[in-house]
Amino acid sequence: MNPVLRTVLQRLGLGLVTLFVVSVIIFIGIELLPGDFAKAILGQAATPDTVAAFQRTVGLDKPPVERYVAWILGVVQGDFGVSFSGLGALGGGQERSVADLIAPRLYNTLFLASFTAIIAVPLALTLGILAAFYRNSVFDRVVNSLTLTTISFPEFFVAYILMYFLAIKLPIFYSLANVGADTPLLERFARTTLPAMTLTLVIVAHMMRMTRAAIINLLASPYIEMAYLKGTPRMQVILRHALPNAWAPIATVIAFNLAYLVVGVVVVEVVYVYPGIGQLMVDSVSARDIPVVQACALIFAVTYILLNLAADIISIVTNPRLLHPR
Amino acid sequence: MTADQKAAPARAKGDTLLEIRGLYIEGQSDDVWHPIVKGVDLTLHRGEVLGLIGESGAGKSTLGLAAMGYARPGCRITAGSIVFDGIDLVKAELEAKRKLWGSRIAYVAQSAAAAFNPAHPILEQTIETGVREGTRSRADAIADAKELYGRLRLPNPDKIGYRYPHQVSGGQLQRAMTAMAMACRPDLIVFDEPTTALDVTTQVEVLAAIRDIVEQFHTAAIYITHDLAVVAQMADRIKVLRYGKEVEQAPTREMLTNPKEDYTKSLWAVRELETPERPGQEIILSIDHVTASYGNSVTVLDDVTVKVPRGRTVAVVGESGSGKSTLARVITGLLPPSKGQVIFEGKPLPPALKQRTKDSLRRIQMIYQMADTAMNPRHRVSDLIGRPAELYLGLKGRAREKRVIELLELIELDESFYDRLPGELSGGQKQRICIARALAAEPDLIICDEVTSALDQIVQEGILKLLLRLQSELNVSYLFITHDIATVRAIADEIVVMYQGKVVQQGLKTEVLQPPHPAYTELLLSSVPEMDPDWLNNLLAKRAAHPISGIKRADA
């Protein structure tokens, strides 16, 4: 078989196994629940009958393997089960499906993440490549100190600073990003400017440093020196000799940072009260609404795994040793 | 103008092409600049080949690159001039130098495997400069590159260019890089140790190819190497460098027959070391029909039988991939054999390291090629040597200290080395400490794995003499693994020749070194460069008349 295809398939297989194990880990969460969990959810006043009913609804009376299969089959079809919040002590509340709860928020989060990525990725790659080129110059040193400072900041610090200066002292942007399903697109952009800016600052710093390191590593290869000593102009050294070998490290940097974005989004959503999946997860953790937590964790994990998988596959299909086997 | 018109039987030297005057280059380490090249002058005429020779740290590579007007990152030219055909490369703008590089001055690096871009086929890289600078059309450049491949005796010259670097063997890649350097017919090529990473039998072909093509195109060259015999074949004139300064220079034949400086004489003398063989009696170690492989794949050792007599030296000779280092791993128990056994002092040793007793571990010691990596850089000499004495012989405190100092004296170092770290020792001193560490266990057999090949020639001599003296004093046996025939002549009593995991020949030194040889031994022995400048010519003539048959070379 073609080695590229074989390696890609191997990697995909490994990705599937990882997804499976991760889903099992996330599922086991519910198994670890302390015994009186139903009481905690339903309130002290719950009668044994209501507790039993609750356990039936959640499915705690069935064997774990059966429940896992049912859960994962549901997940594959987009059914994440029922939120605990509707079953709460207040009883009588509407049963709410997790999928309905998540769908609009997932859209919001993806909107914010894409908005950030479109600005951050090109910016970071450009800055990183420039810093690598002019390494040890004043530009490089300043950028190095600045990015080092930015990555040291907690996201909420960056977020509040921006909010303080750009929304409260100088009311240019919206301080809160509370969008709804019917917010017009333009206003949506306006309201998400500050969160996107916060995320961009954090991501660009990380990504720029990684890009710089990857490029410097590449430029130290003997074949780059050779190209240089063949009289190749600097720009051509980069385009013809460095770039074809750079896809793998660059893909890795981008994937790593987009994955980082997924996590960074949680804190930023809370600061700006942005109705995304991160905030939902935090609220659900506080309320111990396990089905929602599981669904959110699964979505985050899947995104993370897929991004890394994509980077690995790009590395494989651009590797000359695999593309042109002996 | 065709190549044949340019080629001349006797090499007529033209006018001056390159003139370096009072060159100083500094290198940076730990934020401190220190000199690497200290005031070197160099003159090179058109069509002349200058051999730059020196030991590690002599500054020869730095000087070679400076001849192109290039200093590596972390190096800087601080004084002097480098005038190439009327252009001062020290003062020239980068753009001006760039125009010269590849077109009029070309470079051939030591490791072709690293210096070819893995992402492009060889041919693309060969024609790159010519096509970019517009000296030829693409089609012309391709045709010319194929012709060059043919001249360099690469197999399949019409097709090989379409392969990627990792698809081609090391010896071929080195010739392809020479073709790349020659593509624009430069006035000057800098060869930076182009054959150092190759096996001797491959080296012959590459040397011959490089020499012929340089001669055919009447190209001037600077040939950098640490190997005297190689430079004797390649250069018209030899310049000896040491510590960044010139020691002396002279035309090749004169330099070989009549070196003036003591340093040069000492370099020449090393290769003369030779000891008479002593047949052994009692066998201390016998490797009995051993077959071994890594994993379940390739057989690395195939039915190997070797005997080592007490108090004698058995040299195991072979090229990379011959299985000689695997033999050491089997003896020490790192790689249990799949068939056969290792018999030590009449008793079979357990195949795996873990099953062996402390005493049997003590009695077989090992010395490595790279003393740098064989000693923990965080341990002091006292611990390095003292630990085996403590572990095996139970020496502690004062007794241990006394023993360490005794051993230091045995290897001709003094007490002041007692608490040094390896980083504070020179290469030769490091290898001596490794010898002392082996001796501390009071072993019966020491396996020496290429112990001198990473060292400079003069240092090698010192280590070999020390090993010989220790053997006569302590009656210890050596299993000496090496690829270097000169070392074998110097130290061995018996020789085992290995090729592709099999023993090709074994016997007393004189038996093996004297003809007639089996085919592989013949190839190996005849490929070892000699100091005679005519050696390569004679060898090629002889091989043309009587080709060596029966050997498949992967690297032809």
Place this chain on the structure above:
Amino acid sequence: MSAETPGMAVEPPIVRRRRGFRSRAWRGLKKAPPTAWFGLIVVFLYVFVALFAPWIAPFPESEATGAAFEPWSSEHLLGTDQLGRDMLTRMIYGARNTIGIAFATTILAFLIGGILGILVSIMRGWADQFVSRGVDVLMAIPALIFALMLLSIVGPSTTNIILIIAILDSTRVYRLTRSVAMNVVVMDYVESARLRGEGLGWIMGREILPNILPPLVAEFGLRFCFVFLTISALSFLGLGIQPPTADWGSMVRENATLISYGDITPLLPAGAIALLTVAVNFVVDWFLHKTSGLRDDG
């Protein structure tokens, strides 16, 4: 590159005489860039405040000594929080709690990840495969998300936080330790120790550990920052260190509403977190640059 040696007969004098550790450390410090100096001083100050919090703080840790949200005054230099507790006092105790917990977590992460990493690098084979694949899976879930999920199950308590973050973070320590230890394990001196018959303990502690210490020390700084930021983020989300323990992350959350009124008090604990991580990063950056030599300069 120190001068490589020439002939035995004429060994040159050793260029680099050994200097004492202290004098070397001092020389290194004197040449340190201003950023590193700044970092060292800040770290020192934080440690001082953390150690002596009860003696420095003007009020007890969790006692309401004024009204809620009092502005800055001579009595309460930085005002009071939502329960009327003195902000400055909370800041000072926050240093002790937040840094202490992050430090303990990092140590634990290094013990787990470091020991596993070295062990696996020696044992190789199935042990390596087993642990490494397990770590791959753990790392396939973003740490903060994983921590949130686990906390929702076991509930946030200081012990749980330390354990969860330490285990999640030890995966990264493991990866680094394994990769640097792998480079050391293949060295001839390790093989030589094995041939000598040395035990596992000697090989781990005497042969490998001293040679991987510099990258591990640098990593300790970076991991500490990461752990510190993660715990602060959890606290900020209300799922980390629980009240009434003074902690910077929670302090930001509890007083965040003040920002909309243009009061910067809640930025102070956030700034305190930022300043410490910046300082540690500066020190680590300098240390990495020093120990890796010219690694950065190609």
